[in-house]
Amino acid sequence: MKQRTWPCTSEGSRYTSLSFLKPHDKEKRSKFSIRATAKSSSSRSSPPLPSNEGADCAGDFSMLPFDILMKIAAPMSLPNLQAASSVCKSWRDALQPLRESMVLLRWGKRFKHGRGGVKPNLDKALHSFLKAAAGGSTLAMVDAGLMYWEKGEKERAVGLYRKAAELGDAVGQCNLGISYLQAQPSDPKEAMKWLKQSAENGYVRAQYQLALCLHQGRVVQTNLLEAARWYLKAAEGGYTRAMYNISLCYSVGEGLPQNRKLARKWMKRAADLGHSKAQFEHGLALFSEGALLKSVMYLELAERGGEKGATHVKEIAQQNLSSTSRAHAINQANR
Numbered sequence: 001m002k003q004r005t006w007p008c009t010s011e012g013s014r015y016t017s018l019s020f021l022k023p024h025d026k027e028k029r030s031k032f033s034i035r036a037t038a039k040s041s042s043s044r045s046s047p048p049l050p051s052n053e054g055a056d057c058a059g060d061f062s063m064l065p066f067d068i069l070m071k072i073a074a075p076m077s078l079p080n081l082q083a084a085s086s087v088c089k090s091w092r093d094a095l096q097p098l099r100e101s102m103v104l105l106r107w108g109k110r111f112k113h114g115r116g117g118v119k120p121n122l123d124k125a126l127h128s129f130l131k132a133a134a135g136g137s138t139l140a141m142v143d144a145g146l147m148y149w150e151k152g153e154k155e156r157a158v159g160l161y162r163k164a165a166e167l168g169d170a171v172g173q174c175n176l177g178i179s180y181l182q183a184q185p186s187d188p189k190e191a192m193k194w195l196k197q198s199a200e201n202g203y204v205r206a207q208y209q210l211a212l213c214l215h216q217g218r219v220v221q222t223n224l225l226e227a228a229r230w231y232l233k234a235a236e237g238g239y240t241r242a243m244y245n246i247s248l249c250y251s252v253g254e255g256l257p258q259n260r261k262l263a264r265k266w267m268k269r270a271a272d273l274g275h276s277k278a279q280f281e282h283g284l285a286l287f288s289e290g291a292l293l294k295s296v297m298y299l300e301l302a303e304r305g306g307e308k309g310a311t312h313v314k315e316i317a318q319q320n321l322s323s324t325s326r327a328h329a330i331n332q333a334n335r
Contacts, residue, residue, distance in 0.1 A: 069094045075138045075169040078102050101135030104128045108143060122147065133160065138169035145175065154179070165194055173198035174206035181219060188219035199230060207234035208242045215245075215255075228255030235266060243270035244278045271298055276305025284313060292317045296329035304333075 073084055073095055081099060085092045108128030114120035126147045132140030145160035158179045164172025177194035180187040192213065198206030211230035214223045228249045234242030243266045249255050250263035264285065270278035283298030299314035318326050 070098065070136050071167055073098055074136050074167040075164075077139075097135045098137060101132040101137035101140060104132035104135065105137055105140045105143070108132060108140065112143075112147070133163075138164040138167050138172055141167075142169060142171050142175065145172070165197075168201070170198045170201040170203035170206065173201065174203050174209065177206065178209065181213075186219060192220055199233075202237070204234045204237035204239040204242070207231075207237065208239050208245075211242065211245070224255035226255075231255075235269075240270050240273045240275050240278075243267075243273070244275050247278070271301075274301075274305075276302050276307050279305060280307040280310045283310060287313055287317055292321055293325055293329050296321065296326065297332045300330060300333040 069091065073081060076084065076098070081095060081102065085095045085099060105128070108125045110116040110118050111121045111125035111128060126144060129140045129144035129147065133144050141160045141164035145157040145164070148154075148160065149157035158176065161172050161176040161179060165176045173194045177191045177198065180191035180194065192210070195206050195210045195213070199210045207230045211227045211234065213219050214230065215227035216222070228246065231242050231246040231249060235246045247263045247266035247270060250259045250266065252258065267278050267282050267285070271282040279298045280302035283295050283302055286292075286295035286298060296314055296317050299310040299317065302310035303314060321329070
């Protein structure tokens with residue numbers, strides 16, 4: 001779901017936000033209550049010490065209780081899970097349910113998106129995600145939560161996000177934080193708690209969303225220094241919208257010293273990665289410098305992205321270019 005962003009719009013906002021919701025879900029938002037789901041984990045007894053035959057790892061590793069090991073491994077990607085499973089026989093046996101969950105997770109994605117030679121089937125996708133989530137995979141919990149959210153079953157989605165978040169999944173933490181922001185009434189304290197945890201775990205969307213909250217002062221007191229710090233972290237992590245916002249911060253000196261060079265650098269990066277507002281503003285900068293060929297290319301891209309103001313400037317720039325140069329600029333935009 002799109003949210004308005006600091007400070008205001010040009011026709012649309014210069015600053016844009018991204019949550020886990022699709023744009024068309026904006027009108028579907030309904031009241032829901034945030035319910036804390038009780039954390040229930042089936043406790044397993046600690047495994048016996050492995051024999052010399054099956055394991056060659058240190059005894060303290062193999063003696064790690066199964067339930068603790070499962071919680072540690074729950075947010076792992078498949079390569080990391082496979083690496084952990086190869087540590088010793090005890091770990092391999094303990095992590096078998098999670099490895100099986102990964103197979104179910106892959107099938108869920110195939111059914112959801114119609115990949116791997118199967119037709120899209122949302123019911124089968126959700127069933128696979130839920131079975132994988134039952135096996136302990138936080139990745140599957142988040143995917144199942146997303147499907148419930150898209151279906152309008154917000155409480156079920158939040159319950160799955162919470163379970164994933166409590167197991168340390170950064171995406172689950174981010175989605176849970178956004179859920180608290182969008183709840184009626186919202187819960188800013190819980191929202192910021194989970195967004196910050198996710199941001200500190202390195203999730204760039206959470207870093208960006210946290211920066212927006214601090215910048216807007218919508219749910220917490222405005223803190224421009226902290227907002228700029230999190231924008232920069234998200235931008236350095238490759239998050240395009242954060243690149244655009246940190247460019248504006250450098251441009252006007254919001255939360256950090258004004259620096260035109262860095263503002264230009266981040267604006268170009270955002271433009272090159274497809275941010276339409278950045279393409280428009282970078283195109284304007286090139287136009288003002290007389291770099292008309294490049295200006296037309298960026299303005300053409302911005303126009304295609306819905307920036308109506310780009311059309312007029314592009315037409316003026318094209319009047320000062322030959323037909324060959326105009327065609328070259330459009331070909332560059334096409335590529």
